[in-house]
Amino acid sequence: MESLSNTFLLHSSKPLSHTSLTRIFGLIYTTAISILLLRHCRTLIYSPSPISTALFLADFVLAFMWLTCQCFHWNPIRRQVFQENLQQVVAEREYPALDVFICTADPTKEPPIGVVNTAMPVLAFDYPTEKLSVYVSDDGGSEVTLYAFMEGASFAKHWIPYCKKHDIVDRSPEVYFGSDPAWFPETDEIKAMYETMKSRVETVVQNGCIPIKFEGNTQSEFRKAFCKYWTPEFSPRNHPTVIQILLDNSVDKDSTGGVMPNLIYLSRQKSNHKPHNFKAGALNVLLRVSGVMTNAPIVLLLDCDMYSNDPQTPLRALCYFMDPNADPKLGFVQFPQMINGINKKDIYASEFRLETQILSLGMDGLRGAQFMGTGGFFRRRVISIRNDSKPVRISQDVLASAYQAASCNYEDNTKWGSEIGFQYGSMTEDIYTSFRLHCEGWKSILCNPKRAAFLGGSPSSLNDNLTQMKRWYMGFLDIFFNKYCPITYGVRSMNPLQALCYTHYSLRSFWSIPIIVYAFLPQISLVNSFPIFQRVSEGGFFLYAFLFLGAYGKDFLDFVVVAGGSMQRWWSYQRMWLIWGLSSCPFALLEWSLKSVGVSTFGFNVTSKTIDEEQSGRYERGLFEFGVESDLFYPISVASLINLLSFVKGVMEVFFNGRLEEFFVQILICGFGMVNSWVIYEGMFLRRDGGRMPLKITLASMATVMAICLASSLFFK
Numbered sequence: 001m002e003s004l005s006n007t008f009l010l011h012s013s014k015p016l017s018h019t020s021l022t023r024i025f026g027l028i029y030t031t032a033i034s035i036l037l038l039r040h041c042r043t044l045i046y047s048p049s050p051i052s053t054a055l056f057l058a059d060f061v062l063a064f065m066w067l068t069c070q071c072f073h074w075n076p077i078r079r080q081v082f083q084e085n086l087q088q089v090v091a092e093r094e095y096p097a098l099d100v101f102i103c104t105a106d107p108t109k110e111p112p113i114g115v116v117n118t119a120m121p122v123l124a125f126d127y128p129t130e131k132l133s134v135y136v137s138d139d140g141g142s143e144v145t146l147y148a149f150m151e152g153a154s155f156a157k158h159w160i161p162y163c164k165k166h167d168i169v170d171r172s173p174e175v176y177f178g179s180d181p182a183w184f185p186e187t188d189e190i191k192a193m194y195e196t197m198k199s200r201v202e203t204v205v206q207n208g209c210i211p212i213k214f215e216g217n218t219q220s221e222f223r224k225a226f227c228k229y230w231t232p233e234f235s236p237r238n239h240p241t242v243i244q245i246l247l248d249n250s251v252d253k254d255s256t257g258g259v260m261p262n263l264i265y266l267s268r269q270k271s272n273h274k275p276h277n278f279k280a281g282a283l284n285v286l287l288r289v290s291g292v293m294t295n296a297p298i299v300l301l302l303d304c305d306m307y308s309n310d311p312q313t314p315l316r317a318l319c320y321f322m323d324p325n326a327d328p329k330l331g332f333v334q335f336p337q338m339i340n341g342i343n344k345k346d347i348y349a350s351e352f353r354l355e356t357q358i359l360s361l362g363m364d365g366l367r368g369a370q371f372m373g374t375g376g377f378f379r380r381r382v383i384s385i386r387n388d389s390k391p392v393r394i395s396q397d398v399l400a401s402a403y404q405a406a407s408c409n410y411e412d413n414t415k416w417g418s419e420i421g422f423q424y425g426s427m428t429e430d431i432y433t434s435f436r437l438h439c440e441g442w443k444s445i446l447c448n449p450k451r452a453a454f455l456g457g458s459p460s461s462l463n464d465n466l467t468q469m470k471r472w473y474m475g476f477l478d479i480f481f482n483k484y485c486p487i488t489y490g491v492r493s494m495n496p497l498q499a500l501c502y503t504h505y506s507l508r509s510f511w512s513i514p515i516i517v518y519a520f521l522p523q524i525s526l527v528n529s530f531p532i533f534q535r536v537s538e539g540g541f542f543l544y545a546f547l548f549l550g551a552y553g554k555d556f557l558d559f560v561v562v563a564g565g566s567m568q569r570w571w572s573y574q575r576m577w578l579i580w581g582l583s584s585c586p587f588a589l590l591e592w593s594l595k596s597v598g599v600s601t602f603g604f605n606v607t608s609k610t611i612d613e614e615q616s617g618r619y620e621r622g623l624f625e626f627g628v629e630s631d632l633f634y635p636i637s638v639a640s641l642i643n644l645l646s647f648v649k650g651v652m653e654v655f656f657n658g659r660l661e662e663f664f665v666q667i668l669i670c671g672f673g674m675v676n677s678w679v680i681y682e683g684m685f686l687r688r689d690g691g692r693m694p695l696k697i698t699l700a701s702m703a704t705v706m707a708i709c710l711a712s713s714l715f716f717k
């Protein structure tokens, strides 16, 4: 075995070439930060004031976040995988079985036909079909989703052999037919089948009622399922478990007589009186149900919008799992979460280029990349307690245990959600779970092939984006303020650098402190003609300039040169960083604190995967989508106005009083704020379309700015 794997390389890895340069820069930058902090301390001792305290606090948080971020840059590695060699090392009949989980939660925000389009390419993976099972978890308890999958199951019988025969790469039918597909004799027929299925599903979605007859009607027990489960008492939050085996590999054959993979619809039991733990809860039910039904040793997790973009992906994962020299501690293989349908400027910084293309490479060089919620292949025994990877066949007995495993009382008095399965207690169950796995000594691998393995959507309105980020930041706080805190427990349990990477993520909402300070303090002082920074001629100015340009410049180089992003997108990303810092971060801190003292409850607000035509037109043109009266817009519009006002005041000070040297830094900061606020001014004053800033928010922000000016004038007197 060993010699075989030496001749046939399955994977390789090498450090990024510029790492030593990064380390040298890190050292210089750290020295500069230390000098700055020392100066701050001196000021605090000799001439303390609320302003110097605020500036110290801001710079301290920035310094802390910067230092923890360096851990990602310590030892980044890039891997390569050679799945073409896999067959030489492992015979196909020895491939492990694979269970795929697809989570959906809301048929209105996550259109069922989209979920079917996520399932199709998975069913059509280049993988032995008799070893493949796909489970669809429907937390929305929607009969429409079940109906869509019944239709999808019949379509798959034609789609799978078609894709495999012609070696199609785009195996999501929507993507395939939406592009300019290669034409084969049966293409038209398959396309017509798809169109028919799609329109039937969409009609059912529109009318909300299931037709009497549908494709695959021969199995009339499917019909019975709707009457049996969806009684008048059935509601998404309170209903019994639904399990439907839509395709069974021991019975179902495709249109050419080949074996079909298993396809199982599952909607776990929900009760008004029981917390269901959102996605983590769904995943744990999936682990148990699949454990009794098929029990594959490898499981793949997907969000309902993350379709497979490459049918060879499971083989790539196997290159790591099946390598005869594989690390026995390897827990999971993560494919980065890649986003499609982003506009040219990526106005909401949805591509997460820094996180997926740089930061995760850094963790990969330590103990392993974090789990990203989707696109992760796990060893079942690492995450679940079933370690006998004995394959199971679907039977009536098995079904009975599956129902039991999906019941909402099953986890009572068990360790599910704490020591077994996906972790409860944080809305970012993905990072939390991988943090705990890394603490236990498991490792992970980032597999980042050139062609994205999976592609999914992201919010395309500002409010959705800010809401999503708020949910993440709150989830991160849950990871930090916990007895398994990354900086105390984590540092002791794993490579300390890796634990500091988790610390960095979990404390990201604290970015709000420096960002709010720098968006308001120099401005308010300037409005009151009060200089707070050093003059240009003093040494402190150069220190500030170096720290600012150094951090921004390094970030720019990372984004554009190392990660290959565009300059425009880097600009959008730094702008969104400021916007998140002013909006999602403080709201997350606030709501998280309220939640901790039991004042408010906050659920998993599922991101909408639909968008109306007008809105999508605006998104394509790169316009910010305000439109709704969201509290999340309020701080950014107040900040943009105060920067404008103080900039005007600063220019007046320079022209009428000649105080350029004193106010230079403050005016520069206001100017920078204004350039970043341009999209907000447009939204408030220049645009007339439906996506402009609601008048109410503009007026309220103006009033707030006036109030701030009045109140501060008392302070500066």
Ligand SMILES: O=c1ccn([C@@H]2O[C@H](COP(=O)(O)OP(=O)(O)O[C@H]3O[C@H](CO)[C@@H](O)[C@H](O)[C@H]3O)[C@@H](O)[C@H]2O)c(=O)[nH]1
Pocket: 103, 104, 105, 106, 110, 137, 139, 277, 278, 279, 282, 302, 303, 304, 305, 337, 372, 373, 374, 427, 428, 429, 430, 468, 471, 472, 475, 604, 605, 606, 607, 608
């Ligand atoms: O109660 C719930 C809530 C959500 N979901 C599913 O979870 C997935 C992710 O939800 P989405 O609304 O798309 O959230 P995002 O913020 O886009 O998701 C990111 O962030 C989540 C953690 O906040 C991770 O779980 C995801 O994998 C990651 O893509 C979707 O398939 C949902 O259907 C459930 O199954 N049950």
Ligand SMILES: [Mn+2]
Pocket: 303, 305, 456, 457, 458, 607
């Ligand atoms: Mn999503």
